Each structure stands twice: as structure tokens, then as C-alpha cells.
Amino acid sequence: MSYIGKPLKRVEDARLVSGEGTYMDDLSPLPNIHHAAILRSPHAHAKIIQIHTEEAEKLPGVIGVVTGEQVAALTRPFPVGVRVPVKYYPIAVEKVRFVGEAVAVVIAKNRYIAEDALSLIKVEYKALDPVVHIEDALSEESTVLHEEVGSNIVNHRFFNYGNVEDAFKNADRVIRKKFHFPKVSATPVENYGVIANYTKSEDAYTIWANFHGPFTLHSVMTAALKVPSNRLRIITPKDIGGSYGIKSGVFPYMVLMGVVSRILGVPVKWTEDRQEHLSASSSGTDRVSWIEAAVKKDGTILGLKMKYADNVGGYIRAPEPASLYRTHSNATGAYRIKNLEVEAIAVVTNKSPTGLIRGYGGPQHYFPLERMMQIISEDLGLDVIEVIKKNLLTKEEFPYQTATGGIYDSGDYHKALNLALESIDYEGFKQKQKEAWKNGKYLGLGFACIVEPSGSNMGYITLALTPEERAKSLPKSGCSEGATVSIDPQGGITVRISTVPTGQGHETVTAQIVADALGVDPASIRVIAEMDTVTSPWSVASGSYSSRFAPIGSSAVYQAAQKVKNKLLEIAASQLNVPAEELVISDGKVSVKNDPEKGVSLKRAVGLAHWNPEGLPNGIEPGIHETAFYTLPVAKSPNEKDIVNGSVTYGFVFDAVQVEVDIETGEVKIIDYTTIHDAGKLLNPNIVEGQIMGGLAHGLGAAMYEELAYDERGQFLTGSFMDYLCPTATEIPKVTIKHIESPSPITPLGAKGLGEGNTMSAPVVLANAVTDALKPLHVSIDQLPLSPDRIWSKIHNKNTVKM
Amino acid sequence: MNGEGAIQLNGKVETVFTSLLDPEVLKNCIMGCNQLNKQGDNVYVADLSVGVAAVKGKYDATIRLTDLTPPNSYKLIVNGEGAPGFVEAEAEIQLVQVDDQHTELRYTYEAAVGGKVAAIGQRMLGGVAKLIIKDFFKKIKKELEKVNIAD
Numbered sequence: 001m002s003y004i005g006k007p008l009k010r011v012e013d014a015r016l017v018s019g020e021g022t023y024m025d026d027l028s029p030l031p032n033i034h035h036a037a038i039l040r041s042p043h044a045h046a047k048i049i050q051i052h053t054e055e056a057e058k059l060p061g062v063i064g065v066v067t068g069e070q071v072a073a074l075t076r077p078f079p080v081g082v083r084v085p086v087k088y089y090p091i092a093v094e095k096v097r098f099v100g101e102a103v104a105v106v107i108a109k110n111r112y113i114a115e116d117a118l119s120l121i122k123v124e125y126k127a128l129d130p131v132v133h134i135e136d137a138l139s140e141e142s143t144v145l146h147e148e149v150g151s152n153i154v155n156h157r158f159f160n161y162g163n164v165e166d167a168f169k170n171a172d173r174v175i176r177k178k179f180h181f182p183k184v185s186a187t188p189v190e191n192y193g194v195i196a197n198y199t200k201s202e203d204a205y206t207i208w209a210n211f212h213g214p215f216t217l218h219s220v221m222t223a224a225l226k227v228p229s230n231r232l233r234i235i236t237p238k239d240i241g242g243s244y245g246i247k248s249g250v251f252p253y254m255v256l257m258g259v260v261s262r263i264l265g266v267p268v269k270w271t272e273d274r275q276e277h278l279s280a281s282s283s284g285t286d287r288v289s290w291i292e293a294a295v296k297k298d299g300t301i302l303g304l305k306m307k308y309a310d311n312v313g314g315y316i317r318a319p320e321p322a323s324l325y326r327t328h329s330n331a332t333g334a335y336r337i338k339n340l341e342v343e344a345i346a347v348v349t350n351k352s353p354t355g356l357i358r359g360y361g362g363p364q365h366y367f368p369l370e371r372m373m374q375i376i377s378e379d380l381g382l383d384v385i386e387v388i389k390k391n392l393l394t395k396e397e398f399p400y401q402t403a404t405g406g407i408y409d410s411g412d413y414h415k416a417l418n419l420a421l422e423s424i425d426y427e428g429f430k431q432k433q434k435e436a437w438k439n440g441k442y443l444g445l446g447f448a449c450i451v452e453p454s455g456s457n458m459g460y461i462t463l464a465l466t467p468e469e470r471a472k473s474l475p476k477s478g479c480s481e482g483a484t485v486s487i488d489p490q491g492g493i494t495v496r497i498s499t500v501p502t503g504q505g506h507e508t509v510t511a512q513i514v515a516d517a518l519g520v521d522p523a524s525i526r527v528i529a530e531m532d533t534v535t536s537p538w539s540v541a542s543g544s545y546s547s548r549f550a551p552i553g554s555s556a557v558y559q560a561a562q563k564v565k566n567k568l569l570e571i572a573a574s575q576l577n578v579p580a581e582e583l584v585i586s587d588g589k590v591s592v593k594n595d596p597e598k599g600v601s602l603k604r605a606v607g608l609a610h611w612n613p614e615g616l617p618n619g620i621e622p623g624i625h626e627t628a629f630y631t632l633p634v635a636k637s638p639n640e641k642d643i644v645n646g647s648v649t650y651g652f653v654f655d656a657v658q659v660e661v662d663i664e665t666g667e668v669k670i671i672d673y674t675t676i677h678d679a680g681k682l683l684n685p686n687i688v689e690g691q692i693m694g695g696l697a698h699g700l701g702a703a704m705y706e707e708l709a710y711d712e713r714g715q716f717l718t719g720s721f722m723d724y725l726c727p728t729a730t731e732i733p734k735v736t737i738k739h740i741e742s743p744s745p746i747t748p749l750g751a752k753g754l755g756e757g758n759t760m761s762a763p764v765v766l767a768n769a770v771t772d773a774l775k776p777l778h779v780s781i782d783q784l785p786l787s788p789d790r791i792w793s794k795i796h797n798k799n800t801v802k803m
Numbered sequence: 804m805n806g807e808g809a810i811q812l813n814g815k816v817e818t819v820f821t822s823l824l825d826p827e828v829l830k831n832c833i834m835g836c837n838q839l840n841k842q843g844d845n846v847y848v849a850d851l852s853v854g855v856a857a858v859k860g861k862y863d864a865t866i867r868l869t870d871l872t873p874p875n876s877y878k879l880i881v882n883g884e885g886a887p888g889f890v891e892a893e894a895e896i897q898l899v900q901v902d903d904q905h906t907e908l909r910y911t912y913e914a915a916v917g918g919k920v921a922a923i924g925q926r927m928l929g930g931v932a933k934l935i936i937k938d939f940f941k942k943i944k945k946e947l948e949k950v951n952i953a954d
Binding site for chain 1 (some may be wrong): 857859860874885886888889906915916917919921925926940
């Protein structure tokens, strides 16, 4: 019996719905924990003249107040993957560079006192001119945020693949457009939480946090704290209330609370509130893209020139500017485009700093690319499906190497597209649309074709450096993950994973995989997902990001289970006097393939390894405790031509979305959302469904409602859920999900990641659908979110919406 | 955020002008003003409690009166700072004699807020500003009545 691929119920849910979940705020691992409150900057850009903490320190119950100067004295700025001397500390030092930046930390007996003390701190600021917009930051005239850098451009790279010049020379048409993608967040239900304790005797920090990786940031934190790596122990709780990438931004607070604990000599706890989270945690980048397409009359795209500038906020911090490069290997999407020029720029402005977020770089990338497919078809007078099909990779082309070095492992994009068109009755819709227009109703259909990368290769991040700069240090590659499978003397199976799930059901799927390998019931297996950097089998790439569990994390589990299985077979072979190759493991026992009556129970084979090592065959160690580390050879470092395969597997999403736009109010109604997925072999369809719906809700938020908005002075305007609008259950339309399965030939289980695809596709598919609906009015969407006032202004040609 | 308006007040232009500059009158008329002390010539420090939506709190404010051309016009500059953030406002006030008993006051203002009050209160700010201004003039009217009776 195989459990892989079955819609098993999530083992996590029983505890989560019965109040037995264990989150950061539930932890109290030490006595004498004190509580932190953080004073934050009301200014977007200002010099700190003086901070008066005396009154706050006098308040009974306050242990102390820590400011930037004290923190800077004990730490180094966080290292970052670009060659500019940006000094990023976890708290403002001398200057504030965004509204919400930490300025002082109060530690008190309880949070109430700490909060009260904040209002007793007086800070003298000298306000400076803010920089808010990307295009202002690109200008040499803009006020410089970081004097030591001398410019607001913190990363700038040019890439050229194929023969772009010829492509543009041979084109029948060259089409140019510009697009804006907004700054959006992911609003996990649980905000950041940290408990930090510094022990002087060991010069060591133990930090509990709902940090989910990537554990590359462990080295960033130890560098900042100036301690050897084994002197920073990070422990995550059993449950994390969602992240979607955003929780990786807790790392500066982990360092901050560590240092505060050191200065004040007590363990400290900080739980972020929602206002803090929206204003100062992390978000995706806002991006301006300029795109040029060289096309033939028949719709063939000969080449693309893309220039994009990402806004990383007040400080560039790890893993930025990776948002620019995450999609580099799939920059040409699902299309056969061999000639490509890319100019990638990261700028700093007086907004909150950015970092990982679901779809990382994908929504920003596919917005211009997939908008162009519709614009090209319109320009050439062709059906958009015809243009897509003309350029869409065919099944026979796999594995396909993109111009930039991505290796698409498997897929059948045309099959997915055709399945979508059948589902929605494309021809029928076109008739319906014409009728509707006649009657003053605006129906539209949008499409999006998304290659969904999963399991990122550590190497892609180094694209931020030139090949010459990269050559100076050790190349970076791989995507390693570890897992341990152990069996105790009584036969109890425990699995320890380091993928730090934040709600994706890794415990469930891990149990399915191990159950299959060892022939037991998945319900009998205990999976420990809490991460502890001194006891867990982790790697620098560990964590839950880039949809890496299905292609990589699950493979590490599989390999560790295989090791255990092989050991048990060896033991059984010696007991039964039959070669191990002739044995099978199922239903709790090892038996002979051709003589199923002959066998030994799993419990007995395990017992031998623990109770009677002298009975073990030669060369077999006692105990059952196997760790495996897994990586994929396709995750190589970038070469001198900037060719890199940035992810290990590539799934596919095809969206077809029908909307109706009310031109009187600008309101968009989603009538049907059809999405076709190919994520290779599905490990648990139940979890797949949840991941797709979640990713879609995120994409829908960016498309329709969400924007971390700032005014011209850099003041943050969306500090609550009344201002920052997220879709709730009632805003989610009818969604039809269909799958095709093209197993990955490179992962042991054939699985690929998923759950980020619709986050990347929804913003652009809705922009395409709205543009299609408003075709008679010549409205073309180049900016999100699709708020009623923005659409109304576009229709009525009045600019009432300010950026 | 900016705005403008006009209101007719009872009293001669000179009376109105003098009253508007009287710290005691200012204190009584500014909503949430707990204290107002003279710091120098035409400079006052005040302690204001103002709530904008869910953001309630105290501001330490400096109020400056500049460009004084009695009895016709002046400029009012307010800088407030406190736990909820900061407020910066500038108003230009013009007084025009309507007749012996009446003066028209015309005003334009520009205001900006920062910090928490901007992040959470932005939606409500325009309304709150109008409320404060309306309340100010309502109270001024009353204050002028006292003065006019005294005259």
C-alpha cells in the first residue's frame, strides 16, 4: 500500500483546531523573562540628534532602555550580498531611514509597563528630505540615504543572452511598455515573536523565534553578533502561524533582542503587534519595469529587453537583492525566447525594508511579461491564445534550457492550456463578450502562463555580483536539506526534519513518505518539525521557502528512510539467511519476496540493533538512527557568462479568469477563476488544494486590494487592516483547479514545489482580464492594485489616484 | 492635507485681532488644550490631547504667530510631537472688516502628520481637522461675546 499521492488528512490539524498548537507566544522556556516594547521612528528620513531615556528608565518596573549606539558598540552591521557599504543594524544608528524603524527598546517587568515607558522617551530629530519613488531614487539628484554609498542605487547588473541586436533588427514590430508593481506584504496571522537569552559564561546566545529560514541568515546573524556559529542557538516552536516568506524578516529582531538581553542581563521576550508588522517587518519589493519586445507579424517573439528596478526600502538586507534574480532562470517564462537582455537595479528609498515573500520576484516579473502577451496580440491583431501557442514550449522540447540557464525538467504546457480552454469554453465566451459589450456590460477574459520555479539553488543569489566579483570567493551552489529517521528500541519511528514548516503540512507528508519506505502506518510515525540549530540535521539552505519541501525536503526524508530501510533489510537478511535484495518490507515486517511466509517482524529487527548488537551482521552499527542530506546536481553555481539554473524543478500554471467590470463604479467582479497546475507527482492532493487556494488568495490580494502605501513625504499610510485591505473568504471567487502530472525526472518522488504559482499569476491574469473587458474603452492596465478608484480613473481618464 | 474657509465674527476687526492673539483665549478655544504658556514673543508652548480615530495621545506643541500685520493678518504655525507621532500645521489668517459690528475671518491651512497618526488615522484626518477648526471658531465666537459685552 502506498501512502504517497493519497489525500491523507493533515496530522497537524487536530492540535491546531483544539487549542494545542504551540506558537512563539505560548513559549516560556526560561524563568525571569522580561518584556520588550520598541520605540519607532515617526519620520521617513531624519537625523537623530539626541535620545532622552532618563524619564523612561525611572518608571517603576523598567529594567532599562537600549538605543542604537549601545547596540552598534556590540555588533557589526549585517553582511549583505552586494558590494556597497550599507550599514544595516537592527536599530537606527544616527539616522532613521523609514517610518517605523526601531529607535529604542524598553525592557520591563511586563509589556504594559514597557509600552507606557515608550511615551516617556523623547527623541530629537532633524528631518531630512525623503526619497519615496523608485524613479526618484534612480536620479542622481535624489537625497542620498546612505552617505557611505553615495547613491541610492545599491545593485546594478546587465545581462545579455543570445543575439538581442539581431532579434530587434529582424523584428516586424518593436513594442515598448512600462509597468508598476506595488509594495505588498503577506500578513501571516501570527506576527513576529522572539525570546532571547545571552549567557555570559559561554558568550552565547539562545534565541527562540518563529524564524523559518533560510538558514543562510544564521551566518548573517552570527556575523552581526560577532560570535562563533555554535554560539548562536536558534530554536523554533512546534507551530508557526504562517509566514509566506515574511517571517524571515524577523532576523534583525533576533539579533536586537539578543544584544538587549546581553546589555541588560535578563532574558527578553518581544511579540510584534500588527501595526509594527505592517509598518516595519518586511514585504515584497515594489518594482518599475520597462519592457521591449521584438516580434514578427505572426506573433513569434524574437527577443526581449527588460529593465527593472526593485525598491528594497531603507536598507538593503539579506537575501535582497535576490528578488531581482529569483526568476532570472525563467525570465522568458513558458516561451521559446532565446535572445534576452536584462538590466536589473535595486534602489533604496525611505520605505520599510523588503525580503522573502511568497512568489519572491515572480509576481513582479510575470506582470510585465504576461501583460505583453496580450499587448502584442492586440498590436498584431491576433488572438492572444494564438500568440501564446506560437511561443509556448512543446512537450518534445523538455528538458529545456532557457537563454539564462534554467533547466525546465518536465512539462506539457500545451496540454495544460488546452485543458483550460476546454474548461472555460473559450469560443463560447467570445460570443458572450460581444453580446455583453452591445448591452453595455463589460466582460473580460484574461490568461496567464506561469513557469513556477521551486527549490531554489543557493547560487542564483550571487548573480547580484559580476562574474569577476564572484570569482574572488568560494562559488555558491546547491540546495541541501537534511532529515533524520530513527527507530527506538520498542520500534517507535521518529523523524526529525529541518524544513521549518509554517503551515504547509510537512509532518503529514513526511509520515507518508517514511510509511511507504518502511511499510508501516503513517499514523504510527512521529514527526518532529521543531528546529534547533544544535541538534537538528540542518544545512545552510534549510527552511521553508521557494517551495522547496516537495522537490528537496521530501527527498531528504526519502533518502534517510531508505538508509533505515536498507539497514533493516541487512539485519533481516542475516536473520533469515537470505540476500537483502530478495527481501521486501511491508505491513510491519520484512519478508522474502518469493516466500512471503518467511520473515521477521520490524520490531524484532529493530530490537536486535538496540538490545543485542552482538547478533548484528559484520559492519552494521548498533541503533537505528540515520541522517541523510540531499541536494540536486542541477543546482550549480552561475558560470562566467551568468548562466545559472536558479531552481531545481519547474512547474507550470495556466490561468483563465473571467471578470465583469462595472464602468460606473470601477468595481471588478471575478466570475470564474480556472487554474491548471502541473507540479509533477502530487504527494498529497489534500495539501495541494490548500496550498493552491492560499497562493491564489495572496495573488488576488496584490491584484485587487493590497498596497503598503506611502505619501509624498514617506509617511506610511496603511498601518491597520482597515487601511491595508486583504481579501477575506467573501472576496474569494469560485475557483476551478485542475491538474496534469508531468513527474520530475530529477527528484526521487517525481515531485515539484507548488503553492506560489497563483501568487505569481493572479496579479497579471486579473490585469489582463480587466484590460480585455475594457477593450472598447481602450483602457490598458499597467499598475496595481485594481482598486475601483484606479479603474474608474482609467476609464474616465482622470487621474484621481495618487501613487 | 489642506483647506480653507471663512467665518463671520461679531466684533470690530481690532477686537477680533486682539482676542485671537490672547493666550487665554487660545487656550480656551483650542480643542484638547490642557495648558498654554508663553515662551517668548508670540511663541507659546502647549500641551494638547487629540484623538484621531484610534490614535489618542498627548502632543507637546509649539505655537508660533508670525507675519503679524495688525489688525489684518497673521500666520499661525503649530508643531506638535508626542507618542502618536507628529503634527505640523500652518495657517494664514486674514481679517476683513464687514461693518462696525462684524469682521470676516478668512483662513487657509496646510497640515501634515507623521508616524502612527498617519499610519492609522489618515482616513479620518480630514474630518478631524475640520472638526477642530469648526470647534475653534465656535468657541472664539463665544469668547468674543464676552469681550463685546465687556466693551
